[in-house]
Amino acid sequence: MNYGKLVFCVAILNKLLCSLAETATSYAPWRPQSGVCATAIDNFLIKPRPIQHVYGAQHPPFDPLLHGTLKPGAKPPTTPVKLKKVSTFQEFESNTSDAWDAGDDDDELLAMATESLNTDVVMETANRVIQNHSKLQEQHKLQEEHVERQQAQQPSDLPSASGDNRLVKSVSESNASTSTESANENASMPRSQSLPQTSTVTMVGGVVEHNTSGLPIISEREASRLDKFRQLLAGPNTNLEELRKLSWSGIPKPVRPITWKLLSGYLPANVDRRQGTLQRKRKEYFAFVEQYYDSRNEETHQDTYRQIHIDIPRMSPEALILQPKVTEIFERILFIWAIRHPASGYVQGINDLVTPFFVVFTCEYTEEEVENFDVSSLPTEVLQNIEADSFWCMSKLLDGIQDNYTFAQPGIQKKVKMLEELVSRIDEQVHRHLEQHEVKYLQFAFRWMNNLLMREVPLRCTIRLWDTYQSEPEGFSHFHLYVCAAFLVRWKKEILEEKDFQELLIFLQNLPTMHWGNEEISVLLAEAYRLKFAFADAPNHYKR
Structure with a gap:
């Protein structure tokens, strides 16, 4: 066949295909609305993805x-x-x-x-x-x-006539995650003691169905994610790289304690070695307590212990920290760490880094919200396990950012300077506005670096943030820089509206994040990752 005939055949074939597509589209308005025929026609029609x-x-x-x-x-x-x-x-x-x-x-x-x-x-x-x-x-x-207005109009003490009690389905992953965790925690995590079953259901913003036991039926997506974590953790050797990828977008509450221990390097990937490692490390920690803790009253360590004792009641959440048993645990953890790290010793800010680990590991043994839970009601052995695990995981975290807390805190000084250079590149208007009103980055960003934003967002947001930090390479040091940059630019509108040094600084030190949840943190992390993607490998994006 010569070239001319080939072109003619292709043209005829193309015309036939076009006619066929037009004919199929023209029948779309009259296709069946359901059933096998409708499915067949839907599959036949050419539609954009x-x-x-x-x-x-x-x-x-x-x-x-x-x-x-x-x-x-x-x-x-x-x-x-x-x-x-x-x-x-x-x-x-x-x-x-x-x-x-x-x-x-x-x-x-x-x-x-x-x-x-x-x-x-x-x-x-x-x-x-x-x-x-x-x-x-x-x-x-x-x-x-x-929905809230509709619920307010209905009497809350009357049972539903149909028995199919429906609320509004959550669009927020944080609320959906909470419902998921409440329904699955018993089945997924072993308990060290019998615990009372809670029948309360967290009110969320979308439709959550309830079964006969009163527990919420989790969404398909949350169930799928939880199942992926369980399958990954159940293997003889956990693939830590895959676990990091899966954890980047958040870790379900039932598997968060074990996942944090693995991602922090506290537990080995091999399942058979984990129990032995836990027993050895817990025993080692309490050997340190026995060896060092009595020295808190000695003259050489009195100042350190006194500062720790003063700082702990100032921490958040107050309802948890002011419990005598919790105060005692935090004092031991911080004092032992300071004694074993003389290069830095205890520095204000380190005390905040214990709280997320303590809260997450306590959730392994109770379904109640830890902030309102009487920790002293847990058995002594359980409290000792939580204390030792919190100490070692906090130590692993601080190993990567210890220059933040050595003399003159050079790590923080460097990171604040890097933040200033980065913001000047990504949003010159915000940077110029701060310069114009003589606001120094060190005046507000020092705390962001020193406390890893824990004083700027609620504890629930910090825990979600740390899910990603632990799955990122150098998450608490390098990636945290981009999160701080995204966090600052997030308030651009409010910053530009402030025309006075004092008002501007007060705003930056008291940002309105009280009602933040997983959605806001997810958007913040998305923006931080975008900045890292665009600037991390750029040779001149900030001065070193």
Whole structure:
């Protein structure tokens, strides 16, 4: 067949295909609404693939070698690939092979090969994701207010006539996660003692169905995520890299204690070695207590112990810290750490870093909210386990940021300077405004670095933040810098409205985050990851 006949055949075939598509589309209005026929016609019709929006940050991109974007043995390109300017999200999607696929799991949405992406495209896309999230959040708030008004009109003490008691389904992952954790904690985590069963259900903002026992039925997505964690943790050797990827977008409460212990390096990946490691490390800690704790009254250590004793009641949450048993535990942990780390000793700020570990590990033994729980009601052996585990995990964390607490705190000084340089690059308007009103970054950001934002956000948000920090390489030091930058720029509107040094500084030291939850933290982490993606490898994005 010569070339002319081949062209003619292709043209005829193309015309037939177009006619077929038009005929199928024309029958769409009259297709059946349900049943096998409807499904068949739906599969036959040519429809664009729906785009799923991303409402929070997921784990970082996978290695291109693992996703087939590079052949084994091939080297990544040394120079960035020049892409044509992208004006729409659809064009961006067409240039990437695995972003926002409707069939992908939510935890694998950011699996993109970094060498094939344009920085402008990444920044533009992330901005749109965050903007879309903000719009939807406003809609959700209106829906919640409507539901609250309806509930207020109905008598709360009367049982439902139908027995199918429905609330409004949560759009917030934090609330849905809380319901998930309450329903599954008994089945997933062994208890050291019998615990009373709670029948209360946390009120959330969307429809949560209840079974006959009064426990909420968890969402399919939360059940799937919890199942993935359980499968990963049940193996003879836990794949820590996979566990980090899965943990980046948050860890379900039932498996958070064991996951934190693994990610912090406290427990080994091998399941058979874990129990022996726990027993050995707990015994080792209380040997330190026996050896060192009585020296707190000696002249050389009196100042250290006195400062610890003064700082603990100032911590948050007060209802937990002011319990005598908790105060005693925190004093021992902090004093033993200070004695064993003479290069830094005890520095104000270290005391805050115990709380998240203590709260998470206490949740392993109770279903109640720890902030309102009487810790002294737990058996002595359980309290000792929580204390020792908290000490070792806090020590692992501080090993990576100890220069924050040595003489003159050079680590914090350096990080605050890096934050200033980074903000000047990502939002010059905010940076200039602070400079114009003579507000120094050290005046507000020192505490951000010293306390890892624990004084700026509620404890529940800190725990969610640490899920990601522990799954990030150098999360508490390097990635924390980008979180602080995103956190500062998050308040751009309010910062620019302040025209006075005193008012500006008061605002930055008392940011309105009291009602923050997982949604706000997820958006913050998304923005922080976007900044890291765009600036971490740029040689001049901040001065060292």
